[in-house]
Amino acid sequence: MQRIGLFGGSFNPIHNGHLHLVQTAKERLGLSHVYLIPARVSPFKQAQTPAASAEDRLAMCRLAAAEVPDCSVDACELEQARVSYTIYTVQEFHRRFPEAELVLLLGSDMFLQFQNWHRWQEILELAALGVVSREKDDQQALLAQQQFLLQYGKIFVCHAAAYTISSTKIRESIKNHKDFSCYLPQKVVQYIVCHRLYQSEEMMEGASCDESGFEVL
The missing domain is CATH 3.40.50.620 (HUPs)
Known part of the structure; x- marks a missing residue:
């Protein structure tokens, strides 16, 4: 079955x-x-x-x-x-x-x-x-x-081996300008950066995204 x-x-x-x-x-x-x-x-x-x-x-x-x-x-x-x-x-x-x-x-x-x-x-x-x-x-x-x-x-x-990361912690890391890339698949990291998700207004000002999906300041 x-x-x-x-x-x-x-x-x-x-x-x-x-x-x-x-x-x-x-x-x-x-x-x-x-x-x-x-x-x-x-x-x-x-x-x-x-x-x-x-x-x-x-x-x-x-x-x-x-x-x-x-x-x-x-x-x-x-x-x-x-x-x-x-x-x-x-x-x-x-x-x-x-x-x-x-x-x-x-x-x-x-x-x-x-x-x-x-x-x-x-x-x-x-x-x-x-x-x-x-x-x-x-x-x-x-x-x-x-x-x-x-x-x-x-x-x-x-x-399974303990895996203590949470979505809440990741969102807080992004908002507080901390690295979060190790917690996510690379393409998801690129998507978050490119679409400016979970960022504060201050972080969003002046940020853009190139064709590769990485942030350009």
Whole structure:
């Protein structure tokens, strides 16, 4: 049976930690393909104003996915004028791939609050959870959560080397004139610089971009 991974998020911006999770899940869970699914409006961030537009986040995801074998981007959540509840996305992929096993990929932080998700029990009827732990000391909590959720569906947990970078930290680094290039694929770095994303007004004044995608001051 084909096993397909679904990995959603704001991806604001997508970074190497996200790609590390995808690659780990592909290897450990035997996924034939992974879809990156940028959210239009994350259920957990409805009060926040997105730091980058949906179009920019989608473009960055596509640049990042191009570097990972058997990984692509799906814009189904961006095309819907509603909060991006995962149940709708899982239902859509179940309709597209009725014979496949769907695996919803999560970091340990999202997994530990899974019962707060909209219609979470229905999600587990249609998809397994593939959890990649990126923390050093969360094994006990993950095991307890896995044991609880196993009564509702299939749960896979795999551990990987800690990768502590976050999109918030990257945005703060850009705003504070700190180097951020080591956290992102090179083409995503070029896109951020060329389109002046996450910058303060002061940084944007006088900056331009040449054809190579690098900033010219």
